[in-house]
Amino acid sequence: MDTATFVYDGDCAFCTTCARFAERRIPGPATIVPWQFADLAALGLTVDECEQAVQWVGTDGRRAAGPDAIALLLRGSSRLWRTAGRVLQFRPVRAVAWPVYRWVAANRHRMPGGTAACSLPQATRERLYGAPPAGSAN
Template sequence: MMAHEPAVVVFDGVCVLCSRWVDFILRHDRAGRFRLAAMQGRHGRALLAAHGLSPDDPASLLLVADGVGHIDTAAIAGVLQRLGGPWRIPSALLRWTPRWFADPAYRWVARHRYRLFGQRDACRMPEPAEAWRFLD
């Protein structure tokens, strides 16, 4: 059996909410299933563009798993599903929530993320022990 490439989560490196999401992933992904790429970096920008999102103003975080891009609530559900264990329950709830409702709510939060949660002056920098998880 061939090993799968780790999934990649592209996030906004200056968004406080997005940085907390990265912290959550790092805390709960002890198996190293995910790599992380800030949208401000070379890898993040390339992945966003390759999956039809603007690298300069993405409307969503991006999960790329097995070559397929997932955005909005599908990206969050995909991360939670891959974390496994108890995180499969909220993943299932997100998947069962009608996308016509969940995705616009997600995009509203994404559009207002800086005003609602704050913005950093610079991208979140990884700690030395977690640097291997980041692509840029």
């Protein structure tokens, strides 16, 4: 793999807004892609993992999820963002980051830009709204 990959839930408006922010404001070598359009098998990821948290797959195959994935995304960027990534990986901060991440993930449909569909598991979304677009690797 030539570049690291950061995978998020493209069906969630809140997640998509955050990913777009990262693409615009956090320069780095990572490809940021919704899991619905990613080759999950090639990345070594499952739908369940991607529904639970954002995912990071490094060029060396190293994987991380949730705030650990966010920290690695930040660490591949400019000095300011690298510093934020290091802080996020600092053990006391990391201990708080995971519960906060889980709370945000569980309530993302209530976040600015979130929609009711953000709170539904993929199987339910497919049943209600149809399968992901053709060409996605799921």
